[in-house]
Amino acid sequence: MLGRTHMAIGALGAVAAYPIIEHVRWDAVENILHSASAGMSHTIASEATIVLSAVVASVMPDLDQPNSMMAHRVERIGQVTVIAVLLAFVFLMHLSGSLTAWTFVIALGWLSSTPGNAARLAGLGVIGVVIIALGIHHDMTPNAAVVLTIWVIGAMFTHHRTFTHSLLGLVLFAMGVNLGLKELSHLHLVLVSDGLILGYALHLAADAVAGGVPLLWPVKHRQGIRLVRTGSMTDHLIGGIATLVFLGFAVL
Ligand SMILES: [Zn+2]
Structure with a gap:
């Protein structure tokens, strides 16, 4: 599936999952603006957070594809969307002063647009x-850093649609972001980990109907249909x- 199809599924999935995760109903921007309540900006920020996180993770x-995830001409829209989403995320999270945040934005922006x-x-x-x-530096729980580093190394050196598309990959990613972001809850990052895990899981679900995914990798057999x-x-x-x-x- 194209990157932008995955992103659209991630965004829609976040809208569907938001009421289950937050125990409040999804409110469209127009309704929120008309209600003019005190919690207005909080609602917009929470909804945007889960959508943007799900889109990034989707x-x-x-990232396990040898020729970069979206370095194809057909993916121009997807590349621009990824970069716009990352920038929106940094400002929404008040992270524009964080060197770490900018390093992630530049690295992910690079990954989405540079071939080879x-x-x-x-x-x-x-x-x-x-x-x-x-x-x-203990800015992230060491356990989270270890688990996420294993995921990154796995994404670097395994074949396309193997490790990252398996339950093992999903569990390591979920454990890493969950442990890593829990510490940062003071930065309104509570919903980020939910959004990231949701977006990742939806990618596997979508690929399951686009040729199948090897859920039990290292067992090579793929589950799913084309x-x-x-x-x-x-x-x-x-x-x-x-x-x-x-x-x-x-x-609306
Ligand atoms: Zn995939």
């Missing part, structure tokens, strides 16, 4: 080094519909 499993396996390894390498540094081919009409259609439905929920 393309992360494909060497470029991909360099981008993931930078992310791995930052995570290790955060762990050493209903959708990457870049096909169906792929574009699913992405388009998910985007429109998401925008409908978000705005």
Whole structure:
């Protein structure tokens, strides 16, 4: 599936999961603006947080692709969206003064737009080094740093649609972000870990109908079917519909 189809599914999934996670109903921007209540900006920030996190994580499993996740011409829209989402995220989280946040933005922006396996390894390498540094300086729980570093190394050196698309990859990613972000809850980051795990899991679910995923990797057998081919009409259609439905929920 195209990166942007995954992102649209992630965004729509976040809208659907938000009431379950937050125990409040999803409110469209228009309703929130009309209600003019004191909690207005809090509601917008929570909803935006879960959507942006889910969108970012929805393309992360494909960082295992030798030719970068979205370094194809057809993915220009996806690349621009990733960079816009990362920038929105930094400002929403009040992280514009954080060097670490900017390093992640530049590394992920680079990964989404630079072709070639060497470029991909360099981008993931930078992310791995930052995570290790955060762990050493205790800015991140050492356990989280270890688990996330294992995930990054796995994404760097395993074949496409193997480790990152397995239950092992999902569990390591989920454990890492959950442990790593818990400490940072004072930065309104509580919903980020939920959004990231949701986006990641939805990627695997979507790939399960686009050729299958090896959930039990290192066992190679893939679970799933091939209903959708990457870049096909169906792929574009699913992405388009998910985007429109998401925008409908978000705005109206
Ligand atoms: Zn994938």
